Amino acid sequence: MAVNPPQSGVGEPGSDEEIVRRVCAGEEALFEVLMRRHNQRVYRAARAILRNDVEAEDVMQDAYVRAYEHLRNFEGRSRFSTWLTRIAVYEALARRRRSQRLEPLAALQEEGLMATSSSSNPEQQLSDVEIRALLEKAVETLSDDFHAVFVLRAIEGMSGAETAECLGVSEDVVKTRLSRARRRLREALLESIEPSLPAVYEFHLSRCDRVVAAVLRRIETP
DNA sequence: GTTATCTGACCATCCTTGCG
DNA sequence: CGCAAGGATGGTCAGATAAC
Numbered sequence: 001m002a003v004n005p006p007q008s009g010v011g012e013p014g015s016d017e018e019i020v021r022r023v024c025a026g027e028e029a030l031f032e033v034l035m036r037r038h039n040q041r042v043y044r045a046a047r048a049i050l051r052n053d054v055e056a057e058d059v060m061q062d063a064y065v066r067a068y069e070h071l072r073n074f075e076g077r078s079r080f081s082t083w084l085t086r087i088a089v090y091e092a093l094a095r096r097r098r099s100q101r102l103e104p105l106a107a108l109q110e111e112g113l114m115a116t117s118s119s120s121n122p123e124q125q126l127s128d129v130e131i132r133a134l135l136e137k138a139v140e141t142l143s144d145d146f147h148a149v150f151v152l153r154a155i156e157g158m159s160g161a162e163t164a165e166c167l168g169v170s171e172d173v174v175k176t177r178l179s180r181a182r183r184r185l186r187e188a189l190l191e192s193i194e195p196s197l198p199a200v201y202e203f204h205l206s207r208c209d210r211v212v213a214a215v216l217r218r219i220e221t222p
Numbered sequence: 223g224t225t226a227t228c229t230g231a232c233c234a235t236c237c238t239t240g241c242g
Numbered sequence: 243c244g245c246a247a248g249g250a251t252g253g254t255c256a257g258a259t260a261a262c
Contacts, residue, residue, distance in 0.1 A: 177253095178228085224262100231255090238247105
């Protein structure tokens with residue numbers, strides 16, 4: 001499920017750590033390579049916590065600026081991507097705390113997201129686009145903690161250790177949250193598709209007639 | 223065989239609800 | 243309003259399983 005499309009950009013001059021070393025040595029322009037390389041992950045990490053595209057982009061900018069300013073503090077104890085993601089996660093968590101103080105009722109506006117599609121044709125309903133929409137809706141129903149773990153682990157493909165480090169929790173907590181997030185996703189998806197389940201593998205009247213006729217022919221002609 | 227991951231059981235805490 | 247009961251949620255631990 002992990003999707004990490006290669007980022008386009010300014011050539012690929014070596015490992016992250018190598019680029020960090022060169023940026024610190026004065027090649028500031030190379031920082032763009034790091035940004036392009038990790039845009040996807042940083043965006044998903046920020047959005048996993050904030051659930052808002054615009055705010056996620058703001059956090060990305062803040063995180064990149066902060067990372068650039070503190071690049072010399074990167075000691076290489078973890079991968080650069082983990083270090084960068086952790087900065088974005090901390091920025092996002094701080095922003096979420098601020099917004100929760102200011103708008104404690106904002107979350108109530110999210111109610112009603114799980115309204116089910118009324119499409120009656122299961123084949124249409126199960127098209128790729130709709131499956132993706134169902135998945136996204138289901139993921140959005142997860143609690144904040146489960147949502148963040150699920151996005152980082154299952155979608156972004158980070159390891160348990162990386163996710164734990166980014167979110168500031170133990171690996172055990174990541175494992176449990178991921179397991180429960182998956183279970184809840186299954187339940188949410190089942191809830192959203194159940195109304196159309198009776199139509200799945202429907203034994204159409206014409207096929208019924210055909211089978212009955214064939215059986216009758218075989219019975220009647222020994 | 224080792225490591226990583228998943229999953230279930232158990233427990234603690236928090237929240238809601240009903241009752242006096 | 244205060245309190246107890248029950249449910250929901252989340253963390254820890256341990257065993258099972260898969261991948262290497």
